[in-house]
Amino acid sequence: MAGLSLSSVVSAQSNDIPYSACPLIGTYYPPPTFSRSSEPFKNLSSEFTETFNQLIEKGGSDVYGPITANTTSFSVVMFIGAESMMEDPTIFEYHYTSPQYQLDMGTNLTSDTKFPVGDVTMVFTVYAWLVEMGETWDTPITQYLPELEKASSSDGVAWKEVTIGSLAGHMSGLIRQTFAKKLTVDPFVFQPDTTPMVSYTAFQLLAFALGRRSGVDGYSIVLKDAILDPLNMTSSGLLNPDMKDIFASMDLSMTQQGEPAALSLTSTITDLARAGNAMLNSRLLPPAATRRWLRHSVDSSNLRNGVGRPWEIYRSGRSAIAPILDARAKSGSMGAHYASYFGLVPDFGVGFAILAHDGGNDRNPLDLNVYADVVSEVLGRLQSMGAAETAARYTGTYRGGSNDYSVAVLNVTSDGPGLAVQELRVDGVDMRADTARQLGISSVADLDFRLYPTNVHEVDSHTHQFVAVFQDRSAPVDAGTPTCITWQEAGAAAGVEYRFVFNLTEDGMAGEFGSSSGGFSLERAA
Incomplete structure (x- = not known):
């Protein structure tokens, strides 16, 4: 490495990297027109149905990797954000019930089957905050929970340094799980606004503040009034011990629920599509607030993966200079048996959700990377469709x-x-x-x-x-x-x-x- 200069690096690269246009990010083509009856979308639906069929038949693929089709059941939906289609925004869905579950229960997955969505709950906590409280990102949490200011803290960190934005954006520096004693003694792992790190405690504090400011006793009521009822998410709610209509509920342990505002939402593919449609078309928020909410906030140690409030930003692109597409997503899990994905792609006005259960998995968390990778292929197809439509229109x-x-x-x-x-x-x-x-x-x-x-x-x-x-x-x-x-x-x-x-x-x-x-x-x- 000694003696390697910047000029030699540039010279070497100039021989290897061809010229590439450098567009402004996210402005490559106008979004394609969405119509279930159009031939491009019929073809898209047919191709992805066949892709999932082949994954199941072969137990995975050389491109995407293996899946456990004998024990994993899953549902996938893609939806659009057009306000005109808010009652039925789904443009593609796929459901698969594993032979194991069919043998045990004798029923199949549908678009209205309920799943615990785990960490995806965080998205709805932040959404509820924006609807009820507005964009108070820079406001200290102590303005809503003043008793925190009296709590002692480790390493000289003051609670008034913890803002709503840092709590919502994984930048609070707080411990992962809530323990009352820890919150008053040493709750901070990092100084606030240092590095992204998931804290369930952060979202529970948002829920406490929401309930107090709204004058409502209970986060579940706030969530219902702010989000679920206005969006007709009739099959969604927070986990409770009496729930018996969750898919494979015998595998659900209530001890895994943790902080309700971070982990305990239950929902369906249909309801998640309705929510995503509303987020994309700013039905409950001013459009400017939506644009700011869906922006990239900070980087992670992988420059392809950023962090938002509370989004996981997945950045796709073939090379260092290439059209980049950002998906704002949130992955979730509940123990080893349940996993979920919920994502939005504002550049195209589309989104997706994946809900899954693995009945044969008792140790390692269920991995949805294969299913998510298949869905991500749609982004490239949409860009190609946008290019074709641009050619025809302009x-x-x-x-x-x-x-x-x-x-x-x-x-x-x-x-x-x-x-x-x-x-x-x-x-x-x-x-x-x-x-x-x-x-x-x-x-x-x-x-x-x-x-x-x-x-x-x-x-x-x-x-x-x-x-x-x-x-x-x-x-x-x-x-x-x-x-x-x-x-x-x-x-x-x-x-x-x-x-x-x-x-x-x-x-x-x-x-x-x-x-x-x-x-x-x-x-x-x-």
Whole structure:
């Protein structure tokens, strides 16, 4: 390692890493239109049904790994966030009941079968907090539970340093499980806001504060009033000893329940789809609050896995420079027999849930990685569908009048996402050449000029804004290293147009393309 310089690393990488477009994160293509009757979605459903069928038949796969089909029962659902489909947001579901359970119980899993969801409960505790209390992330917990301020603490940590955001985002530094004596003596493992670490105690404190502030006796009532009733989650609630309608309830030990606000929700695939739909379309929260809630907060030691409030952020992408898709998920377990996943992908307005039980597992927690990996393949398919729909809706030639003095040619390409501006002339001026000159790019052939969709669009006037990202294909920063700094440069060049607008027809097809400043407007050629 001695003598290895940064320049030699860059030089080595420049020979190995081809140029790749560097889009603004999460803006690669507009989300595809969701319709159960469309051929792409029919094909998607058919393909994934066959994938799960093959997993069960072969006990796993070389790609995803092994599963225990003889003892593991599971349900999978994918749902969308469209408000128009809030009553039935499901676009794909799959249910499998293991031979062992069928032999023992004689019943099969359905979309209304109840499971304990374990740690997924945390999502609903934070959701209830946002609905009832708002975005009080920076408020100390002592404002709601002042008696904590009088409690002694280890290593000089004061309870007033623990905020609602640190409790909700796994950053409180508190011990994992609640013990009254520990809370008054040495509850802190780390100083708050140091490193992410799961604490069930944190969510129980949120529940205590919710109940006190709401004037309601009991977290279960707060949860019911804030979330379950408004979203018609009629099959969901908190575990109690009298519950007999849980799947394989003979394997459920109430001693595993722990802190109710962290672990004890029971739900169904149907109810989780309703909840996910409501979260994605901001039915119970202001849209701005939803956007902030679903953002990445801090990193874990694996840069592919971030941490949110209380999300586990899973980041997919083929390489260091590649379109990155973030799934906000929460995994859960209840002892060794039950496991769950609940996730949202806001960039596409979709989500998923997995509920599972393994009757032959008594020691190690049930692992859902294989099932989750299959579901994650959908993200790549959705991006491909988005690219295909973008090509149909936006690509082509746009002209200003009957001559070639004003013309734009937009296309999708294999070397990057978005819309590549392959030609742009306005009143005879070559805007690509002019842009390259103003950006100091020596050759217009080296200019990568792409448009990416923003989430600023006027539904009533049928307009959709895109933003331009300019890159120099010959620049070492892009050609040789994984550095990606276009987010710092968008709109930075004075006099270079970087916001563009499409006017859409009633069927969602682009009819006109122009600059947001009104500098030009071109009609799409038939």
